[in-house]
Amino acid sequence: MRRLYDFELSGSCYKVRLFLSFLGLDYEKVPVDFVNKEHKTETYLKLNPFGEIPIFEDDDLRLRDAQAILVYLAKRYDTTNSWYPDNAEAMGKISQWLSTGGGEIMNSAGARLVKILNYQMDLPKLQAGAVRAFEILDHHLADREWVELGQPTIGDIACFPYTALAGEGGIDMSKFKNIARWVERMKGLRNFISMPGIG
Amino acid sequence: MRRLYDFELSGSCYKVRLFLSFLGLDYEKVPVDFVNKEHKTETYLKLNPFGEIPIFEDDDLRLRDAQAILVYLAKRYDTTNSWYPDNAEAMGKISQWLSTGGGEIMNSAGARLVKILNYQMDLPKLQAGAVRAFEILDHHLADREWVELGQPTIGDIACFPYTALAGEGGIDMSKFKNIARWVERMKGLRNFISMPGIG
Incomplete structure (x- = not known):
């Protein structure tokens, strides 16, 4: 079960x-x-x-x-062995973005908790931390369709929610064009489901 | 190379x-x-x-x-396939501690940067966050020799340094008896090497 x-x-x-x-x-x-x-x-x-x-x-x-x-x-x-391919290089590369999705990008999650649930945390600091992470991610995606391997992986999934939800944390995402395209690419994946706050 | x-x-x-x-x-x-x-x-x-x-x-x-x-x-x-065994359950369990070692326990790293390199960060908050993580880790280790699987894994390695170095962040570790025993167990592993601040 x-x-x-x-x-x-x-x-x-x-x-x-x-x-x-x-x-x-x-x-x-x-x-x-x-x-x-x-x-x-x-x-x-x-x-x-x-x-x-x-x-x-x-x-x-x-x-x-x-x-x-x-x-x-x-x-x-994963019977396709594509979301976290079973080899050292792929797993190392993807693990970097698992860390980023559970780390730097969580600044965006914190900002959102302040904005939508009135958590008492340092909003400007959280927003600045998130923007710094998004600047790096946007630059990284300038010549890539996915965060690693040229295909969707659990690295993309780990980074996706709090990037797509960043607006709810009061973060202006309009300048991050490569991120915007990557978000659309995610939404186009077969069996994609959404959540409130992700258009 | x-x-x-x-x-x-x-x-x-x-x-x-x-x-x-x-x-x-x-x-x-x-x-x-x-x-x-x-x-x-x-x-x-x-x-x-x-x-x-x-x-x-x-x-x-x-x-x-x-x-x-x-x-x-x-x-x-790892030719022994013991540090991160190649099966879903082991990898999931160990990954939890990779997240903890790169996450909650990093509060201890922050506290140490304040104390030894004069970083301007909120020391009491960092120390409290670290102590909360160590309370959980200590309790977890009450009936375990290693964080998962009953054997040393990369989960232990990810959590070890900033636990063993916590004193340098001004954190009193004296009450964490299970952690103290785990630290000694780590030090007893074949080919263990130390670093400054870890006795």
């Missing part, structure tokens, strides 16, 4: 929902009341002591961290 | 040096003058636009991000 502890408006949960859709896998959703901080309750912290969403379960296996879940799903279910 | 862009006092570079030692691989070190911000120069940013150390090169391949480099090295050179 596959099960996702999910919050519809979370870009991190959306990474997993999106990849499950690309892979054509069904699963059960367990809604987490993120707005009322269910992810910080004792019950939830027993499942993930870091108090973060998503959590993914596959029978007896329980995983936290969106990027770790993408790695697992690719290795376990 | 293997080449590491390295700063001796960086825990992130040490992750790579340590794993290269475990794997018994030789390589060339290119010293980066981190104190004088060589990693923010135009020349360096051409190699890694994120302006961070380490960078690892293997012939024509160039990788940034310590965790991505660990994944590459394990897949390319």
Whole structure:
């Protein structure tokens, strides 16, 4: 039984929902009341002591961290061996963008939490950190269709949500033309699904 | 030709040096003058636009991000298939700790930069974030010798440096008894090498 502890408006949960859709896998959703901080309750912290969403379960296996879940799903279910190809160079290259998607780009997630859920954090600093990451990503995509390998990988999925949602964090994305084209390319993938805030 | 862009006092570079030692691989070190911000120069940013150390090169391949480099090295050179075993469940579990080592535990790295290089950042916040991560790690290690699989993996390597160096960030580690035992276990591994600040 596959099960996702999910919050519809979370870009991190959306990474997993999106990849499950690309892979054509069904699963059960367990809604987490993120707005009322269910992810910080004792019950939830027993499942993930870091108090973060998503959590993914596959029978007896329980995983936290969106990027770790993408790695697992690719290795376990991607029969095309294209989303995280089984060789050192590809995995190293893609892992860079797993780190970026779970790292620098999360500044955009933070900015969005300030704007839409009134979190008390340093908005200008978060926005500046996000813009710095997007400048690098935009430049990187100037001569590439995808972040690595010339094909969509879990590196793209890890970076996509909080890039596409950056406007909700009050970040002006209009100058990032290469990112805009990459976002459209993502949307054109077979079995792409959207989420609120992504047009 | 293997080449590491390295700063001796960086825990992130040490992750790579340590794993290269475990794997018994030789390589060339290119010293980066981190104190004088060589990693923010135009020349360096051409190699890694994120302006961070380490960078690892293997012939024509160039990788940034310590965790991505660990994944590459394990897949390319670990003939024992034990540091990042080639199966979905193991990779998913270990990837969680790659994220933690490059994420929450980096609060300890930030605190250390404030204390030893006078970086202007929010020290109490960094220390509190690190302590929260160490509380989780310590609890996790209460009934485990290693972070996953009952054997040393790149998950341990990713979490080790800035845990063992936390004292330099002004963090009191004395209550984390399980972490202390895990640190000693790491030090006892064949071909372990140390760095300044790790006794």
